[in-house]
Amino acid sequence: MELKVINEKGKAAATVAASDALFGREFNESLVHQVVVAYQANARLATRKQKARGEVNRSHRKPWRQKGTGRARAGFSGSPLWRGGGKIFPNLPEENYSQKVNRKMYRAGMAAILSQLAREGRLSVIEDFKLETPKTKLLAEKVRNLGLDRVLLITDGVDENLYLSSRNLPNVRVVDVRRADPVSLVHFDNVLLTRPAVARFEEILG
Numbered sequence: 001m002e003l004k005v006i007n008e009k010g011k012a013a014a015t016v017a018a019s020d021a022l023f024g025r026e027f028n029e030s031l032v033h034q035v036v037v038a039y040q041a042n043a044r045l046a047t048r049k050q051k052a053r054g055e056v057n058r059s060h061r062k063p064w065r066q067k068g069t070g071r072a073r074a075g076f077s078g079s080p081l082w083r084g085g086g087k088i089f090p091n092l093p094e095e096n097y098s099q100k101v102n103r104k105m106y107r108a109g110m111a112a113i114l115s116q117l118a119r120e121g122r123l124s125v126i127e128d129f130k131l132e133t134p135k136t137k138l139l140a141e142k143v144r145n146l147g148l149d150r151v152l153l154i155t156d157g158v159d160e161n162l163y164l165s166s167r168n169l170p171n172v173r174v175v176d177v178r179r180a181d182p183v184s185l186v187h188f189d190n191v192l193l194t195r196p197a198v199a200r201f202e203e204i205l206g
Helices: 029-042 103-119 136-145 160-166 182-187 195-205
Strands: 002-006 012-017 123-126 151-155 172-176 190-194
Touching: 029 103, 029 182, 103 123, 103 182, 103 195, 123 195, 136 160, 136 172, 151 160, 151 182, 151 195, 160 172, 190 195
Parallel strands: 002 123, 123 190, 151 172, 151 190
Antiparallel strands: 002 012
16 A cells, blocks of 8 residues: 655655555444444543432422322422423433443554545655744644645654644644544544654554
8 A cells, every 4th residue: 555645845755655454444434433433432521410309409298189189190399290300310420421342443443544534635644744843833834835724643752842833723633643543533634644653553553
């Protein structure tokens, strides 16, 4: 599998050989969907708390007598059937939204996403991408020269200058290979990898 290598002007300069198992895999839509949904579910926090019928602050007195009124029988105003009553199945902070995806499935899903990005021309490789100083303006100018709009930049290691420069750019995100996730890969229009990052991906996911 050959990946396109671009220069600092965004022009194709060369190609780099990459693993077919990682960048040439067939797209498995159901697997990718499962991996993306599981990743989002595992990041979800159970912060909602609703009250059950025994927790609402309502009177426990019987509203009216059982028979003879012509109305439906009622026990107390905190019933889940009444407005302002408790919930039958309340949301609790102990809820667990996590979904299990084993390592083999996760790696296959990531490879399917990377392969599809390469087929669609949304994945490019650059020799190196560094900044001398942490300046947002410099990073924005470099991204503009590449002809990219919404871009996910993946490097082989944490570059503090790049990270600090990207925090105020809403359409640019910088991550290292180990922090690349399926949601970001799907979300951004373009993915830019440094050449060492390609080798690192092959080492981790290959």
